[in-house]
Amino acid sequence: MFFLLLLSRLVATLLHIAAVLALAPLLLGYVTQLRARLLGRRGPPLLQPYRNLVRRLRKTTLVPDTATELYHFWPFAVFAPLAAAAMLTPGFSTGMVTAGLSDFITLIGLLALARAATMLAGLETGFGFGGAAAAREALFGIVAEAALLVIVISFVLLAHTATIDGIAETFRTGQIGVSVSLGFALAAMLCVALTETGRIPVDNQAGHLELAMVHEAMLLEYSGRYLLLFEYAAMLRLMVWMCLIGTVFFPFGMARADAPLSWPGGLLLWVVKLAILATVLPVFEISTAKMRVFRVPEFLGVAMLLGVLASVFLFVASRLGG
């Protein structure tokens, strides 16, 4: 019986990994197309990200002559932590084999590792655009990480566990209900997510001016299969953030890894949740403009403040309730 349960959890984990890895480009394609439609353009087809990835495979990989030996290392150093994060963050079900590893702080560390490797890739060839973008990314990362940690405190105090899996489990079954602090935390988390995934109002992924780029400018010197890894990693990052928000704030209907009969329903709801989040993102994006670089710390400062408020409200609520 025990082995059957373990096998079931293992299969659920593999299913999750396969689904996340396979659907990440589609998610980006959907967001891009919907955004183009909302702006009155036709937009690229849904499957365009897949085609881009396949095309990168067939291109020669060019190495700049000013790059050091580590040039070949950074794409993997960006891809591996994000892939690991995608494997850890629960999607359609709770109780996967990787549940014990999915500590929130580990996840923050993995995102930081990917960010560090991206910044180093930007500094690698020693040309201006990459370095300027890395400096901006460092600034964004500082405020985003602080804000994210402050948000985590509310989750951990509510759920009495720090693993994302445990938090989802508690929020799904427990009598948490709709609380004010979770609302604040959601708003704060969305701000951090927009920053981390490099969307408007922080960064414009469709921009063409190197001076205004942040995430893209660090990859200017990369081509071919290394660029593929970076682009795929960016898709995975978007996927991880959507999974994270969906799992923590909307855990209803998630399947259990040791009950295979609940999987189809969980998978269906997961896709619906992703679709809703991926619809909200472009709607929000077209309704705002990109900020100046030095406004972003203020934007994230608001997120941090919301996180502190969530924690304080939680305290007040627990005192009033108890």
Added chain:
Amino acid sequence: MFGLPGQGMHLRVDALSALFLCILVPQVVASAVAEMRGSLTFWVFVLGMVLTLVAGDAFTLIFGFELMSAASWLLVLRGDAKPATLYAGIAIFSGACLIPAVFLPPGALAFVLVLLGAGAKAGLAPLHSWLPRAHPAPPAGVSAVMSGGMVKVALYVLIRYGFIVFGGAAQPWWGTLLMLAGAGSVLIGALRSVLEVEMKTMLACSTVEHVGLIAVGLGIALRAKAMGDPVLAALALQAALLCAVAHGLFKPMLFLGAGAVRRATGTTSLDWLGGLMRGMPRLGGLMLAGAAGMAALPLGPGFAPEFLLLHAVIAAAATGGILARIGFTALLAGLGLAAALALAAAVRLIGIGFLGRPRSLHVAAASDAPRRVLLGMGGLGALCGLVALFPGLILALLRPVILLLVPDADPAPLAYAPLPLAFLFLLAIGGALFALQKFGVRGTREVPAWNGGFGRPPVWLPFGDPTTQPSATGFAEPIRRAIARGLLGPEAADPAEAFLLAPLARLHWRGTRLAERIRRSTIRERLAFVFGALVMFLLALGLAQGG
């Protein structure tokens, strides 16, 4: 033979001393292997540290501590006379606080004195500003042991007195005080390490940050112990002690590397380095490993302590009233800020110093560090790997220390598992490599960098114009503009210097001027002074006798 008359010198090694001896040994060995073998002062310095750690009575402890201070002062003086005076002043201050403290009965006054004395030596805010000046001055091998070992010895004194000797009288506010000092050090250290351009100064600022992290852990533990919460105390102690172990490995490694860079290129200014990974690949790899530890990245040696510390802060936020909740939430935000600042500092160290293009011909012509330096750093790097991959093992070894400090504690196993995480990484990288090899076009082609379409540099500049690449100052500029000006003021000067050192310097200047005025006084002024004093004396005598 030595020691107080009639009492002698007592040596005793318990779990706590043994732990700090274990922290000390690898870095001393590495430093000796790399360059310091022949220096007698260095060995006296080491002897002082060891004596402090194995002291069984207060006199021996103070003797060792002062021996360590004096020897390290000589070593600093050998490197640079300017910070040596400041260093001696701080050492005297620290001795003046510690000597009365160890002979006082346990209580608040004694603890505050120990905190001031040991804290000044460890570089805790607000008495930290000597550290980024004095630690970079001596040769790299000494900087390594000062940063990795000497501050730990000072923290050892703090732990020994705060938890064991004064343990019975401990109050929660002692821990709060320690935490506040630690939080200040963390923020200022991390922020300055992003802004400093000299590599060794930057590493010293990062030491201030890590001392702060250890102090925050110790403060939470002290507070929790006084409030009767052994679970939280054990968690925070795990974080603090593991951080001390990890920092004692990667920081000496980085300092030794900085020394090798200075020997190879003649400078440690990040604004003049660049592209060292090409000429010094082995040193660069080791520095990358050390920087990963400094930035507390997962699968590096620094992540497990950071992980434990953040969990300890979150757990502490659940205890106490509304003030504790707000305070610990703010502390967590500060720690998050500092962690990301440390990441930026590490990225800047590697990205500006070791990647990119050389900024001078010296740097372009640099060859790899001598074998002995690489050997010393490699040994430390191997131990870093051990801490990075098996932090649970180290925590199991720390168990007796934690039980000694908090007798009724039951340290929990670590929730962060690096090995499965490493397995996931290998899985991802293996899968990616397989897919790229099987389906992709193989091989690479070397081309001039695209650089946004600017094209090739002229032939007489083989690495392009060095001024067109981002500098260390430029990399820090957004952070300076957005954060440092808010926290440190428009000049981005250290508040400890502006509010503590500068007034002291002004006072010193005024006193000197007064003394000089008196020394230069004429014979008439002196006679008038003597006459006036005589009149005053007689007047006072007459008044006292009621005449």
